[in-house]
Structures are given as C-alpha cells and as structure tokens.
Amino acid sequence: MSDSATLTSVLESQASLLQEAALALPHQFSQCTYSLGHIRQAVYLCLTCARASPSSSPRGICSACSIACHTDHEQLELFPKRNFRCDCPTRALTHPCTLHTTLEEPNDQNVYGRNFEGVFCRCGRPYDAEKERETMIQCLACEDWFHESCLNLRERPSSREPTPAPEPPADDGASDASSSGLPPPLIRADDYDALVCSGCVRKIDAIRRVAGTPGTLMIVRSSRDEPWRIIGKDEGKETTQVDIESKGQSGAEDVSDGPAPSGGKRERSLSAGEEPLTKRARMSPEAESPSPCLAPPQDPRVVQMLAKLDNCSAADIASLSEDETRDTYMGAGDVFLTEGWRDRWCRCKKCLPSLQAHPFLLEEEETYEPPEDPDSGLSLEELGMRALQRLPRDRAIDGIMAFNAMRDDLMRHLRPFAERGEEVKEADIRAFFDARIEAIRSRRQ
16 A cells, blocks of 8 residues: 555455455365365465474375464465375474364375475476466376476477566467466367376376377377377267177078168067077176277377386486387377266276276366355454454443544544645554554553
C-alpha cells in the first residue's frame, strides 16, 4: 500500500486479498493426517527440519502440519504422493507436532525418493521455485517430476543455467504448459492425459508391451541429425470382422441350398445320431482356450530401444551412441498416455497381473483433501462477528466496549484532519495504533 490511498481503494484491496486467500487456502488445517494411515495426499518437505538433523533421512509432512506446525519453516512442496503417512508426529522429526500430540514411531512403510532430497528429474537438478522457469510434469507411476526438455518435448536450451529470459508467446497455439521463453512443446498438454517416465515404462510390463502403439505416444528419432517426432498417434484403425464360429465344420451340409442372409449364419444339418447343439455337454473351463492377447503389435525398433535403455544409467538415458543407424530409434523411452487409456488395456492372463500389481493403472486414485473451511471467503467483519458469538456473554460485552472505545479514540484522532481538509496517510494511522500499544504496555508495567 502506498503512503496515501482512498478509502475505496483500501476496501477494494482488502476484498481482493480475502478472495485470493480463500482460493489459496480453502480448507481447514486443524487435523494431522497421521491417524488416516497411508493415503495419497499432498506432501511437503520441511527444509528447515532437514537441515537441523543432517544425519537423518529427510521426512515429509501433510498439508495441515505444513501450516499449523511448520508455518515459519522453509518448505518445498512435493505434491501428491501415494501410500504416504505424515511424519510430523513421529520421532523422526525433532520439531513437535501441534496437531497430533502423541509421539509416534517412525513410518517404516513410507517410500522416500530423491524428491525428499530436493532433487527432481533424471537430470538431477535441485528445484528452486524462484529460478525455475521450465515446466515440470509428474510421472503417473513413480510420481517424480521431469522437465519438458528432458522429456524431449522441446529442444533443450543451449545453456541450462541460467534459464533463458521469458519471451512473449508467438501465438495462441502454444501449450498452456509451455515454459517461459522456450519453444512450444512437441506434444501439447491437452493432447495427452498422463506421463509414464522411461524408468517406469521399463519396469511395468503392461506399459512396456504397448509403448509406441496407438494412444501410447513416444518421442523418437532415427539419428541425431533428425528432429524429434511423435509415434503412437491414433490415426484411425480399420476394424476387421472375425468369424468366431468353429472352422472345423466346413464339410457339413447346410439345411438350405440358398445363400445366407446378409450378416447372418446358416444352420448346419445334424449328422446321423448327432444330438442338437443345445444338448451337448459344455466343456470344462480348463479345456477352453485362453482369451487372446489384445495388445496391439509393437514396432521392433521400440523394443530394441527399450532394451538398450535397460543398460543405461539415469544420467545417460537420453545419450545414445553416435553410430546409430536409421533402422533403430533413439529416445528417452518416456510414454504419454492419451485420453481413455485405462479402457484400452488388454486384460488377458499375460497382461492382467502387471496391471493388478499397479492398481492406479486400472482405477483413478483418490487424493485426500482436508475438509473445507466454513470461514473461507468471509470478510474480517464477518469473521469478527462469528468469533464474538462464540465468546461467553460477559467476555463478548467487554470486547464490544473495548471496540467502541477504540473507535471513539480513532474518530478523535482523525477529526483534525477532516477539519483541516488534510489527507490521512498510512503513517497517520500507524501512529495512532502505535500510541495505543505503548499505552497498554505502560499500564501493564
């Protein structure tokens, strides 16, 4: 706020701040999530606590504890992590939890990846919210975060440090997830639904088997002289009708000599001594043939690329040898799943176990959110009246009398400005309250 402002501008600024606060913190933060067990929730890394105990492993805290217990600490938001339990009330952190006051044992089932060390992406760069301009995307499986350039969604800048200064967008076709000052991504944010990083693709057999097929996009090129391109676009597939009738009945005679109706089947005449089809004994389930695998055929070059990446370290995953030929693919091996990917999985006996081992591939996960704050969005006057109604009657009367006395004193302080026609500045208001605070301190001494 400047030294001088109109009353209207002050009220408008106050209303804007209240609206921003309601949007930023619409929830209650009065309950630690430790009692809820291991759930998918937003997790924060307290850097202050990590520095206080450098010999211990970094730990994570829930959103409620990040505000109620560590509000004056330096923190790093790690965003949602699955199967995670808050570490704030455990012995692993020396800072006491003010929401869950019972001291608990450390969470041995929590998984602490390198994000808990403040390191992200396969490039291993520490995250600095003040300096980082490049968009990062979270992997569906490991929940690590990756730079768009490290995913080959854009050409990597010639110098990673410092990040190039932002430039105005050239057109509206650029992705809303584009990084400031960098070229638009090869795949727009609204062209895919989820990312699975290369390491997880090669670990999860169900994804590895369909990588690069329609609806499972990959970024590849055949040589270092070629630009990156997208494979796996669903450009429309022709469907073939397959007759599932037994092919061993070709020698049977038909009841009718005429042609079968279009799209229909002709019944076969029964041989001597043969029972009708409806009276035959059903074959045992063990004897039935297993359902075929419906996974689409995969480009052998993708198979070869993933096999080669199995022997690469995370740092070298995108650095293949210089002697590549056009018969192979080069790439990091990341997969971008397009909309409806959960409905496209093959669920045969070969593919289903891999999917069941990773339930998030079959059903969307529920992420915990704190309960909504009923006071969110209320003005300071409304909050004050609500707090006043909760007080005992005698204390509420004392509060009203103190408020009226302060109002009368403020009016006496401002009256000379009105009589002289002078503008009331911020320093004048501060001087009034500073004098009242000093008077209260003097009475207490």
